[in-house]
Amino acid sequence: IHARLQLTGRGARGKKRGHKKHLFGCLFVTSSAEVKCSLCVVGIQALAEMNRWREVLSWVLQYYHVPEHLPPKVLELCILLYSKVREPQVMLEVGSSWLRDQTNKSLPEYGSLLELYLLHVLLPLGQFEGAEELVRGCDVFDSEQQLAFLGTICESRCQWTQREEMHSAAEEQQDAATETVLGRLSLCSLRSMSSHFCLLPYKKMLLATFLLYLVVVRLDPEENSCF
Template sequence: MKSDASTSAAALKGAGAPGRSGEPRREAAAPAPPRLLLEEASDLLVVHLDFGAALEACERALRGLPPAGGPAPAASMEVKCSLCVVGIQALAEMDRWREVLSWVLQYYLVPDLPPKVLELCILLYSKMQEPGVVLDVVCAWLQHSDNQGLPEYRAVAELHLRRVLLPLGRMSEAEEFVMGSRAFGEEQQEEVLQAVHAAKLQLKEKLSGTLEAQKLNQEGSFSHKFLSLLTLLRQLWDSAVSRLLSLPLKKSLLAALILCLLVVRFDPASPSSLPFLYQLAQLYRRIRKLTLAHLHPLALRD
């Protein structure tokens, strides 16, 4: 019995020890702690520039942390914030910056967002000229009472004002935010309001310049159309004149008379048109005399 007990105890004790062949027996590998995965993700991001693997390491570590809204120790919250920062950088490097906000909100509720993560999101979308994506999230975060006592609250408020509200042209909303926010003192309110007024003037100048450019474009298009019409009329007139000159003299005068009748639209039988017809007949006789006088010397020379 002693030998059996000692044998079983030795077997249990040496379950993880190397066998006779010298090879250790492999057990199921335990998942790496989030802090080690954070170091691995940082190394993949900065040193190896493997952004996809860095994002995957961040997601594996985040799955091992408490879910959004749940209680968690301060150390875990710090690691979680750093993992989100690395993941945001990896997404931006892969040109997947549009997914950043939705990716972060998988692991945080809006009021629980760390200021560092929120600031990074504001700067990213502001740089990509789409600050409206984070407008609602930042407003909700700033209005939450638990966040108004944080030391980073003022920095987030200034970023929200300068990188979100002013670029979006929300001037009245920016003024109300400055006057009603606890983040700015009296002196700071004056400075920020001056910046808001300056941005408002720039916006008005920009709008007036846009309207003037539109007017100039409209005038330019009208003048271009008018010149095109004049060019077309000139081409039609030149073609008509060349056509008349190519015809014999009598046909040319007859065509000119018909053209005058069509254009002027007068009645040849009315008394008011007799002077015009008389002058036209005299003009025809003069042209005929000049033509015959020009042709007569040529006939004598021949």
């Protein structure tokens, strides 16, 4: 695939002379672009099957150099791939650059790719303001479509907020449970230490009495004679 892509690129850069040659050159360039795109699609699928999806974007950009030049089909596959492996942030800047390009805005696939970018990149990443700006600034969608997309964004924002609140509540409960366990352990430790210190005077008193007894017995001759 790599060798064929290089040959395709060289052929597309070849110069043609004359009217017929110019027409043939245009057809050849178009055909070369289609072949190049098809080979990239096959390459993306092969890398994904080999679990080398991390290399896909850099591999594709070796042949198209900048995100704006990616064919719609290649961009679509990249968005879907990185969304499936839960790494949509990889396509955040790439998709944004492609959608801002004026040439790409005239393509028939622009609307579907914008929708794909919204649903699989911006919304999963919580980029709600950017999504709203993109929809409002898009001339491809009519007012009804814009309202529908804005409604989807609003719903996704609400779900995101609910998940954040649930996550925060779960963390607070976990922290409270941890504090309770630590408090119980501290209380048990304090009780154990308190009982230990309470026993110390009693032990000292017994020891002092025993020592006193030994001194009296050993120093008093009358007591010794009794024995």
